[in-house]
Amino acid sequence: MSTTDKPSNFLEQIIEKDLAEGVVTSIHTRFPPEPNGFLHVGHATSICLNFGLAEKFGGQCNLRFDDTNPEKEEQKYVDSIQEDVKWLGFQWSGEVRYASSYFDTFYEWAVHLIREGKAYVDHQDAGSMARNRGDFKTPGVETADRKRSVEENLAEFEKMRAGEYEEGSCSLRAKIDLQHPNMNMRDPVLYRIRKQSHHQTGDKWCIYPSYDFAHGQEDAIEGITHSICTLEFQDHRPLYEWFIENLPVPHKPRQFEFARTNLNYTITSKRKLKRLVDENFVTGWEDPRMPTVSGMRRRGYTPASIRKFSDMVGVSRTDGIADISMLEHAIRDDLNQNAPRGMAVLNPLKVVITNLPEGEVQEMTAPMHPSKELGERTLPFTRELYIDRGDFTEDTTLSRKKFKRLVKGEYVRLRSAYVIKNDEVIKDENGEIVEIHCSYVPGTVGENPPEGVKPRGVIQWVSASHGKQVELRMYDRLLTHEAPDKGEEDFITHINPNSLEVKQAWVEPGLADAAPEQGFQFEREGYFVADRYDHSPEHPVFNLTIGLKDTWAKKV
Numbered sequence: 001m002s003t004t005d006k007p008s009n010f011l012e013q014i015i016e017k018d019l020a021e022g023v024v025t026s027i028h029t030r031f032p033p034e035p036n037g038f039l040h041v042g043h044a045t046s047i048c049l050n051f052g053l054a055e056k057f058g059g060q061c062n063l064r065f066d067d068t069n070p071e072k073e074e075q076k077y078v079d080s081i082q083e084d085v086k087w088l089g090f091q092w093s094g095e096v097r098y099a100s101s102y103f104d105t106f107y108e109w110a111v112h113l114i115r116e117g118k119a120y121v122d123h124q125d126a127g128s129m130a131r132n133r134g135d136f137k138t139p140g141v142e143t144a145d146r147k148r149s150v151e152e153n154l155a156e157f158e159k160m161r162a163g164e165y166e167e168g169s170c171s172l173r174a175k176i177d178l179q180h181p182n183m184n185m186r187d188p189v190l191y192r193i194r195k196q197s198h199h200q201t202g203d204k205w206c207i208y209p210s211y212d213f214a215h216g217q218e219d220a221i222e223g224i225t226h227s228i229c230t231l232e233f234q235d236h237r238p239l240y241e242w243f244i245e246n247l248p249v250p251h252k253p254r255q256f257e258f259a260r261t262n263l264n265y266t267i268t269s270k271r272k273l274k275r276l277v278d279e280n281f282v283t284g285w286e287d288p289r290m291p292t293v294s295g296m297r298r299r300g301y302t303p304a305s306i307r308k309f310s311d312m313v314g315v316s317r318t319d320g321i322a323d324i325s326m327l328e329h330a331i332r333d334d335l336n337q338n339a340p341r342g343m344a345v346l347n348p349l350k351v352v353i354t355n356l357p358e359g360e361v362q363e364m365t366a367p368m369h370p371s372k373e374l375g376e377r378t379l380p381f382t383r384e385l386y387i388d389r390g391d392f393t394e395d396t397t398l399s400r401k402k403f404k405r406l407v408k409g410e411y412v413r414l415r416s417a418y419v420i421k422n423d424e425v426i427k428d429e430n431g432e433i434v435e436i437h438c439s440y441v442p443g444t445v446g447e448n449p450p451e452g453v454k455p456r457g458v459i460q461w462v463s464a465s466h467g468k469q470v471e472l473r474m475y476d477r478l479l480t481h482e483a484p485d486k487g488e489e490d491f492i493t494h495i496n497p498n499s500l501e502v503k504q505a506w507v508e509p510g511l512a513d514a515a516p517e518q519g520f521q522f523e524r525e526g527y528f529v530a531d532r533y534d535h536s537p538e539h540p541v542f543n544l545t546i547g548l549k550d551t552w553a554k555k556v
């Protein structure tokens with residue numbers, strides 16, 4: 001991977017040192033999503049980081065579902081996350097793991113803490129618990145339950161597990177320090193009651209471990225050497241270390257924090273993305289306007305471009321906001337180098353080649369790519385063609401420099417075909433141009449035109465009889481505000497009402513047979529991808545991935 005030729009980031013430096021000093025003999029990382037939504041671009045950078053480090057240092061990376069919260073989790077998220085990781089080009093070590101498969105161990109460890117006098121069942125409701133915990137200025141208050149004996153706590157916890165208590169009526173808490181300056185250490189909840197089926201364990205449990213009680217122990221069970229997580233967990237680290245010190249764990253992972261990837265004009269919160277889906281602002285998690293991995297995939301992003309973007313944002317210890325145009329640059333660059341070319345006409349103007357008999361088809365050939373060896377394509381040249389309305393003008397005063405297309409009575413070259421001359425302009429009763437009549441100049445395919453024939457430039461064209469009509473879904477940014485969810489106002493107010501415009505276009509015939517997810521540059525129009533779900537040769541559908549103009553490359 002390209003990470004090898006970049007200066008190393010702080011995590012790589014830590015790992016290099018650990019390996020050199022024999023702190024570890026090989027590294028083991030993991031990507032631990034909660035299956036409560038589809039993965040977004042921020043997760044993608046975390047995937048690239050964790051799997052990328054394992055790749056770079058010849059270690060392993062697990063995929064583990066942190067599924068301790070059955071209320072919000074669903075199998076469809078489990079499935080989509082696996083698909084996304086694979087699509088990005090990574091393979092996890094061994095089987096997919098689930099925190100839920102360690103529930104028995106977590107339960108034993110909770111009992112272990114009770115036996116050691118380090119955990120107790122608390123019958124306060126959430127409100128009183130929060131009050132009695134105090135805050136930064138106020139120390140917590142000890143309640144009677146905290147003083148209960150080990151035997152009583154064991155019995156109470158067993159009742160919790162047996163379903164004898166209602167949800168929210170009690171929880172198991174660690175007995176650490178109600179005065180601790182770090183709020184996470186003030187007797188955090190270890191287990192809560194949730195009378196809810198779980199997508200993996202069914203109805204086996206009605207108590208579930210808290211995220212904090214589970215997360216570090218999952219890493220310990222799996223032998224994770226470097227637990228990489230985002231900065232908001234820095235304050236949880238002392239708690240995770242407390243668990244590791246106080247439990248009979250088989251291995252001691254170490255946690256390192258890095259800054260989340262934030263992007264302007266983009267929402268990277270699953271909860272808010274879910275709202276866009278639930279309230280039908282988009283067609284689903286895979287809508288091409290969504291910053292989800294599967295949305296970006298459907299939009300035409302390639303795994304290489306997302307990995308490149310991840311490299312570009314790098315790994316940092318302080319929060320920042322990356323520019324969306326960096327992501328756009330990554331895909332544009334990839335497609336510019338690798339995507340086959342094609343011609344599409346969005347605003348068709350009919351051209352009749354009067355010196356070509358009806359029914360005659362001349363086959364033109366054009367390279368699939370201007371510089372990469374991708375082979376050739378065939379373009380049928382026929383009597384009736386389409387060019388773009390914007391490529392013709394009756395204004396004969398325009399200079400050759402200013403207008404390099406077809407002017408009434410003049411010459412232009414059709415890309416990969418003949419030079420043509422405009423002879424006549426046909427209008428309707430309102431004076432609107434209906435079609436134009438032209439003649440081709442023989443011998444000009446791939447050859448310079450004869451003396452006196454001076455085409456102004458080269459334009460796109462498609463055969464009217466052999467070309468295919470396609471649906472183009474022209475996507476624009478979904479959110480118009482640079483920091484859509486940072487203000488007082490609801491982020492929904494920043495939704496772009498024009499984020500999708502559906503157009504019809506004529507394309508060269510071969511494009512209708514494109515495989516779903518094949519990306520192209522439609523010359524002069526932009527980068528497009530055959531829609532993953534809706535495209536077929538009978539009803540071709542292309543999504544606009546990104547326009548041709550790069551705004552980011554100029555800034556750097």
Ligand code: ATP
Pocket residue numbers: 031032033034035041042043045046228229230259260261262268269270271
């Ligand atoms: P969200 O806020 O979108 O719900 P999350 O952290 O709750 O995100 P998880 O499923 O827990 O979602 O995330 C899995 C992993 O991805 C975690 O290790 C988390 O640190 C990392 N991650 C989540 N969001 C980002 C981000 N924006 N940038 C980098 N890593 C992220």
Ligand code: MG
Pocket residue numbers: 034
């Ligand atoms: Mg999380």
